[in-house]
Amino acid sequence: MKKALLLIATLFLFITSCSESKPAKLERDGVLITSPTGWEITDQENIDDQGYYLSIEKDGFDSSGIVTMTWINGEIDLGEWAYIFQEELTNNIIYRNSNIQFEDAVDDTYNNIDTSSIRFTASILGLDHEGNIHFFYKGNKTFAILIQEAMEDNVTNKPGFDLIEKGFKVQ
Template sequence: MKTPLLVLASIFIFLTSCSESKPANFERDGVVMTSPAGWGITDQENIDDQGYYLSIEKDGFDSSGIITMTWLNGEIDLNEWILIYQDELVNNIIYKNSNLDFTDPSDDHYNDIDTTSIQFTASILGLGHEGVIHFFHKGDKTFALLKQQAVEDNLVNKPGFDLIEESFRIE
């Protein structure tokens, strides 16, 4: 009698764990954005009351879309932060042997915010990835916003990336 109940419970847990994430709103310290259905907030951390880190990823074992946002309280030189951020990625275990390649910084925008951005490419587990990192000051914060995906997932990730960008604001 316990075996069928155990099997049903296992199936229920499997099916509910595989369901698509619901839309979720993020709001902290005046920073607001929406994680769309099929994407989820996977990590968030207060950085010793000096800033904040947030990660939003597309659901699914075979999905590659990710946005990370880090902000620091106060204003730091963007060129200096770009170099620090690049160094952190180069030394990160995920990117260590990925042939990570950055473009030079250029003027850009994210939503309605003027940014300085760098593009990058990498080969992660043999799969080509591309990304962009936007750096900017807004209010009393300095931001770095990374957007990355497998090249082959560009079309499937676009609606989620667009919704996140359109919902992003700093109040």
């Protein structure tokens, strides 16, 4: 009987841990972010009351979609911040041996906001990834939004990326 109860409890924990994350909204410093079903806000950090960082990741063991949002209160030069951001990625332990390659900045948009964006590619754990980093000013803040995925996951990640972008608002 004890073995049957243990098996049922283990099965219950497995099933509940595999369920998709529910939609979530976060409002911070006049910034509204929506995490859709199947995606989860996995990390948040107050940057010494000078800004904020968060990441939203697609659920699942074999999922690669991630969006990170960083904002700094006030305005800093976008070119300088793009350079610092690229240096931080290049020196980050995840990207250090990934052969990360950045393209030149181009004019772009994120949820109808004019941005400067930089595309990049990297090989992380032998899997080809691609990404885009948007830099812009909005609501007396300077933003960097990184969107990254394994190239093989772009079809499955697109709906989530689109919902996150549409749910992004700055007051």
